Amino acid sequence: MHIPENYLSPSTCAVLGAAMVPVWKRASANVKREFSKKKMPLLGVGAAFSFLIMMFNLPLPGGTTGHAVGAALISILLGPYAASISVTIALAVQALFFGDGGILALGANAFNLAFIMPFTAHYIYKIMMGRGGNRRNYIAAFLAGYVSLNAAALFTAVELGIQPVLFKDASGMPLYNPYGLSISVPAMMIPHLLVAGVVEGIVTAGVYGYIRKVSGEGLNEGRGLKIRPLYVALIVMIILSPLGLLASGTAWGEWGADEIKSIVGFVPQGMEKGFNFKSSLPDYTVPGFSEHMGYILSGIIGVLIIVFLFMAISAALFIKREVKITDK
Amino acid sequence: MDWLFREDRYEPGSDSLKFIDKSLMSILKILSKIDRLGGQRRGxxxxxxxxxxxxxxxxxxxxxxxxxxxxxxxxxxxxxxxxxxxxxxxxxxxxxxxxxxxxxxxxxxxxxxxxxxxxxxxxxxxxxxxxxxxxxxxxxxxxGWFDVSASLKLLLIPDIFILVLEITLKYIYLLGEISLNMLTALKIRSIGKNNNKYSSISALMGNLFLKSKEMGEELYSAMECRGFTGEYKRVLAxxxxxxxxxxxxxxxxxxxxxx
Structure with a gap:
């Protein structure tokens, strides 16, 4: 998943690196506050741990092997801020000392693996756990690993995929990564959704379960984030969603076929002949409402659907396990 | 006494140890890279x-x-x-x-x-x-790797990152050795066909974490005893x-x- 040097334009690297600066700053402030001095070396140990986890090969169907990143695991065990620092250091060690992943691309790699991944994992874990007891632990840990790795992969794919559209030479040839979103997203997401995410999930749940079993105490000293700000952020995002109307274009990567034509100059064959999904709320407008209200409503409906889906999944899993136990 | 003279016919089913070997190899590779850095070179x-x-x-x-x-x-x-x-x-x-x-x-x-x-x-x-x-x-x-991390102070990298980096470098080696030993133990104990190997891996990683947690705490106590306050001072010579x-x-x- 590491992006090597020269696949992203230097400006993309700079933007993502700049985006990481406040994250790193907050993370180090938070860790200084929440961790007792005695636990500080845990960060380094966590980084070394994450580095080594990447060395453990797990058997995959078809005779190949894969490895986990471990960011989700560290996020659950030590809190997302600590995980952010640990994974950043692990990436820096790989870039500086092993020539693996670019020095300039470090900001981009850190954004995907040391920001998106641990924080996604943390929120998924928190939401799935709810007030539930121990039984949900494993499922929550698995999902945290699975979803967070895929989120990181998606960000990586999008960063790579926007390069050919944004950076071209005089003759219109791509300067950096030449493959657009229509190639980079499936190329990244299919293996991650099918294989790598499962590996990450199994490792996260397995190791977490083992550590809980062996020593239940003192796992998560950096208590991590409260869930409430997440809800606030969601509500703010819903309210702000009409802002999207102000922008003239469509969101990056969400072009319709005709818009692709105006940007790229031709419509990729697969997209032209691809299927058109008829959403029940076409173009995010609800019939009978003004455009802005419609946008806000679509946002609320979308978020509610996702929340209900999560609740349904966790409830279903919960009931199943309950039944299993009473059967015995 | 009859059984003593009978020929033993134990033929274990074929078992794949590939992923253990692969993990062993990749850890060994890393360790040898770090090990090599001890000696002084001329040039x-x-x-x-x-x-x-x-x-x-x-x-x-x-x-x-x-x-x-x-x-x-x-x-x-x-x-x-x-x-x-x-x-x-x-x-x-x-x-x-x-x-x-x-x-x-x-x-x-x-x-x-x-x-x-x-x-x-x-x-x-x-x-x-x-x-x-x-x-x-x-x-x-x-x-030398520790020279690199010391130079980071010049680039205005915060102390906490340098501290974590130095501990990481040290512990990649220490934890690598531990996991090497545990993997070898798992391999040696897997006589014939061992179907529990896969579940052992997560226990192995978990053990690695607990062990590293203990070592980390001991390390910090030791550093504190020697007067470390969490700040690096670099004399610019x-x-x-x-x-x-x-x-x-x-x-x-x-x-x-x-x-």
Whole structure:
């Protein structure tokens, strides 16, 4: 998943690196506050741990092997801020000392693996756990690993995929990564959704379960984030969603076929002949409402659907396990 | 007593140990890389003061990544070649091997793009990958790792990151050895067919974490006993030798070619 040097334009690297600066700053402030001095070396140990986890090969169907990143695991065990620092250091060690992943691309790699991944994992874990007891632990840990790795992969794919559209030479040839979103997203997401995410999930749940079993105490000293700000952020995002109307274009990567034509100059064959999904709320407008209200409503409906889906999944899993136990 | 004379017929079913072997190999590789860094080496490039080397490497990597000028890219190639010549033979081999692996990997990845006519830009990417990967590895093989992390203080990196980095470097080795032992133990105990291997792996990783947690706490206590307060003070003793001056002039000339 590491992006090597020269696949992203230097400006993309700079933007993502700049985006990481406040994250790193907050993370180090938070860790200084929440961790007792005695636990500080845990960060380094966590980084070394994450580095080594990447060395453990797990058997995959078809005779190949894969490895986990471990960011989700560290996020659950030590809190997302600590995980952010640990994974950043692990990436820096790989870039500086092993020539693996670019020095300039470090900001981009850190954004995907040391920001998106641990924080996604943390929120998924928190939401799935709810007030539930121990039984949900494993499922929550698995999902945290699975979803967070895929989120990181998606960000990586999008960063790579926007390069050919944004950076071209005089003759219109791509300067950096030449493959657009229509190639980079499936190329990244299919293996991650099918294989790598499962590996990450199994490792996260397995190791977490083992550590809980062996020593239940003192796992998560950096208590991590409260869930409430997440809800606030969601509500703010819903309210702000009409802002999207102000922008003239469509969101990056969400072009319709005709818009692709105006940007790229031709419509990729697969997209032209691809299927058109008829959403029940076409173009995010609800019939009978003004455009802005419609946008806000679509946002609320979308978020509610996702929340209900999560609740349904966790409830279903919960009931199943309950039944299993009473059967015995 | 009869059974004593009977021939034993134990034929275990075939069992795959491949993933254990693979893990063992990749950890061993890392450990050997770190182990190698203990000894002092002789050579001009090894004598350049580490902060200068770190800053120059970052500077040249940034220049190479942003440049599209043929003259500059060629002179950067020349610079890398000169650096390679200054290295010891075994190091040179390693840097070259890593650079060629990385660039041929990206060449393969870019084949479809080249087939559709995007040849020059793809070749530039392959060339740049070769240059930047070689530069990073030249820095890595010619400088003590702890010298690099000490130089980071000059780049205004916060203390907490340096502390974590130093502990990481130390612990990759220590934890690597522990996991090597545990993996070997698992392999030796898996006589015949062992179906529990896979579940052992998560226990192994879990144990690794618990062990590292304990070691980390002990380490900090020990550091505190010796008066460590969480802050690094670096005495800036800049002894610019003749080699440093020459190196700096070459790097400056290279960056001048960039503009």
């Amino acid at each position: 001009i490039l090894y004598g350049v003061t580490p902060p200068l080397k770190l800053i120059s490497t970052i500077l040249t990597v940034v220049c190479v990544s942003t440049s599209r000028d043929a003259t500059f890219l060629l002179s950067a190639g020349l610079f890398v070649l000169i650096n390679l010549i200054m290295l010891e033979k075994s190091d040179r081999k390693r840097v070259l091997a890593l650079g060629i692996t990385a660039s041929s990997f990206s060449a393969v990845m870019l084949i479809p793009s080249m087939a559709t006519g995007n040849i020059i830009n793809s070749l530039i990417i392959v060339y740049k990958v070769l240059l930047t990967v070689s530069m990073a590895n030249i820095l890595s093989v010619s400088t 800049f002894n610019i030798s003749r080699i440093d001056a020459v190196y700096a002039i070459i790097v400056l000339a290279l960056t001048a070619a960039y503009f």
